[in-house]
Amino acid sequence: MQKMVIVGTCAFDEIESPFGKTGKILGGAGTYIGLAASNFDLDQAIVSIVGSDFPQEYIDILKNKGVNMEGLEIVKDGKTFFWKGLYHNDLNSRDTLVTELNTLADFNPIVPEDYKDSEIVVLGNLHPIVQLSVLKQMNTKPKLAILDTMNFWMDSALEDLKNVIAHVDVITINDEEARQLSDEYSLVVAAQKISEMGPKFVVIKKGEHGALLFEGENIFFAPALPLEEVFDPTGAGDTFAGGFAGYLASTGDYSFENMKRAIIHGSNLASFCVEKFGTERMQDLKPDEINQRLLKFKALTQFNIDL
Amino acid sequence: MQKMVIVGTCAFDEIESPFGKTGKILGGAGTYIGLAASNFDLDQAIVSIVGSDFPQEYIDILKNKGVNMEGLEIVKDGKTFFWKGLYHNDLNSRDTLVTELNTLADFNPIVPEDYKDSEIVVLGNLHPIVQLSVLKQMNTKPKLAILDTMNFWMDSALEDLKNVIAHVDVITINDEEARQLSDEYSLVVAAQKISEMGPKFVVIKKGEHGALLFEGENIFFAPALPLEEVFDPTGAGDTFAGGFAGYLASTGDYSFENMKRAIIHGSNLASFCVEKFGTERMQDLKPDEINQRLLKFKALTQFNIDL
Numbered sequence: 124m125q126k127m128v129i130v131g132t133c134a135f136d137e138i139e140s141p142f143g144k145t146g147k148i149l150g151g152a153g154t155y156i157g158l159a160a161s162n163f164d165l166d167q168a169i170v171s172i173v174g175s176d177f178p179q180e181y182i183d184i185l186k187n188k189g190v191n192m193e194g195l196e197i198v199k200d201g202k203t204f205f206w207k208g209l210y211h212n213d214l215n216s217r218d219t220l221v222t223e224l225n226t227l228a229d230f231n232p233i234v235p236e237d238y239k240d241s242e243i244v245v246l247g248n249l250h251p252i253v254q255l256s257v258l259k260q261m262n263t264k265p266k267l268a269i270l271d272t273m274n275f276w277m278d279s280a281l282e283d284l285k286n287v288i289a290h291v292d293v294i295t296i297n298d299e300e301a302r303q304l305s306d307e308y309s310l311v312v313a314a315q316k317i318s319e320m321g322p323k324f325v326v327i328k329k330g331e332h333g334a335l336l337f338e339g340e341n342i343f344f345a346p347a348l349p350l351e352e353v354f355d356p357t358g359a360g361d362t363f364a365g366g367f368a369g370y371l372a373s374t375g376d377y378s379f380e381n382m383k384r385a386i387i388h389g390s391n392l393a394s395f396c397v398e399k400f401g402t403e404r405m406q407d408l409k410p411d412e413i414n415q416r417l418l419k420f421k422a423l424t425q426f427n428i429d430l
Numbered sequence: 431m432q433k434m435v436i437v438g439t440c441a442f443d444e445i446e447s448p449f450g451k452t453g454k455i456l457g458g459a460g461t462y463i464g465l466a467a468s469n470f471d472l473d474q475a476i477v478s479i480v481g482s483d484f485p486q487e488y489i490d491i492l493k494n495k496g497v498n499m500e501g502l503e504i505v506k507d508g509k510t511f512f513w514k515g516l517y518h519n520d521l522n523s524r525d526t527l528v529t530e531l532n533t534l535a536d537f538n539p540i541v542p543e544d545y546k547d548s549e550i551v552v553l554g555n556l557h558p559i560v561q562l563s564v565l566k567q568m569n570t571k572p573k574l575a576i577l578d579t580m581n582f583w584m585d586s587a588l589e590d591l592k593n594v595i596a597h598v599d600v601i602t603i604n605d606e607e608a609r610q611l612s613d614e615y616s617l618v619v620a621a622q623k624i625s626e627m628g629p630k631f632v633v634i635k636k637g638e639h640g641a642l643l644f645e646g647e648n649i650f651f652a653p654a655l656p657l658e659e660v661f662d663p664t665g666a667g668d669t670f671a672g673g674f675a676g677y678l679a680s681t682g683d684y685s686f687e688n689m690k691r692a693i694i695h696g697s698n699l700a701s702f703c704v705e706k707f708g709t710e711r712m713q714d715l716k717p718d719e720i721n722q723r724l725l726k727f728k729a730l731t732q733f734n735i736d737l
Contacts, residue, residue, distance in 0.1 A: 212615075213615060308519075308520060309656075309657065309658050309659060309660070310656055311656045311657060311658045312658055329639070332636070332639040332640075333639075333640075333653070335656060341729070342656055342729070342730055343729075343730060343731075343733070344653045344656070344730050344731060346640070346651045346653065349616075349617055349618045349642060349649055349651070350616065350618060351616050351618045351619055352616060352619075353616070380734075383733045384733055384734070384735050387733055387735060388735075414737055417735060417737055418737060421735070421737070422648070422649070422650075423649055423650060423651050424650075424651060424731050424732075424733075425731075425732060425733075426650070426690045426691055426694055426731075426732075427687075427691070428691050428694060428695075428724060428728070430721055430724055430725060430728075
């Protein structure tokens, strides 16, 4: 079984949307990535930091999904990272109402000894220096290092970001961020430029408009599943990344052909994530539901033209 | 060979974009639909109206592609419909600078006798009363009536629009217009509601984000081909519709499976249309280029997951 180590936040989220509001609930990139990846056969660990206010119950949710939580630092008397967001009517845009870094401000991730030879490393959206420090702790070069990031780091820590980008095999980034990072409007040209910064594979996430995978001249596209109702987009991008990485870890095949399947698995899982608030849907997801929906993806995208 | 009759504008367009400006060039929905459909094996006619300022050379472009132009009324001393638009930097939005209806204001389409038994009728974007009058001239019920429309008619002639929608088999409409017409945000729900108005098949065009085909519970999605450079989006939607309709006419198969192929053919042709100003790229398009690009669509979207 292949090992995968994830660095990413475990957090409190509070969400307001046209469909209602939550109290403080379980959130964070690391949480969503781990939950999504837990649907595949792999040995994974999350490296993160929380305060003593983070309920054991939340940690157990991940442990019960087979996620190793040794790398979760619990800061005594510390407070957990908190994010509060308000979604607008179309759910495509949101305002951040509150961001309290709390313990995350001093996060110094320590990769558990047993995971320093992981085949896959997933660097969830964090300060690029924190992401790089995880890569540097690995005893063996991972077969695949996957980086997620956002425009905030392009604005505030571009050189550090470019440095960590140079060290990874895959970058996942949304369309607007790809344009900002490359200074190119065309996503095809943007992906080429970003690939020149280091990553062999560039994944551009377009939210409800799907995701693109680039490797050199090869391009693959997966749509988001058209849904009757989207309830809460929080965590969809991280769920996509977790499904993508988890599938690759479970297969050990890093070819473009297999990455295509990984993109579909990621998109498939993300389509569940948005159906309920927070992690709720991801917690009770069954293998049968996943397979049924993969059939929907096939029906949605596959055609037969003789050429 | 199946017959197809198209009603739609033959026009002068003038386009300004970040890539330059054109003088008055050949444009119009009927023109783009006919050019796209001419890549398939069918017997097609355009019903339209122009003024005597419309060059014979433009009519010959369509005739040389095998389009019957008997239904083109040329108004002596009349002026041809003229549209001038300005595209913004991202090419996703545009301002209409000039609209001169001219002869189009009194357009009373007459379907040529030979085409009153056409298997396919394509109702390009026009006043819904004009569209309906074409349907009523048919001697035999067409196997497939396809309607394109836009928000302008929803604002100004909603009841007439609903009336013609009730008489067609397929509607093509963009995402924002689908939302406006159905008063639903979710495109899945919007398509269901629009289908209840009459059309068995609903095609929602999302521009650079692709197109969705709905029939009851069945959904198919085709992306737009990611391009390094989009030069001029004018006519892309009509080219898509023309490719869709032309492929269906050439095959005579109106099943959902074949409609999927038609959506791919439409998307494929639209990807050429945007590469040059106006109709330029569509005029010199070769079968070999079309087939090569279909292979790109396959590579872009097809995957293999065993379930």
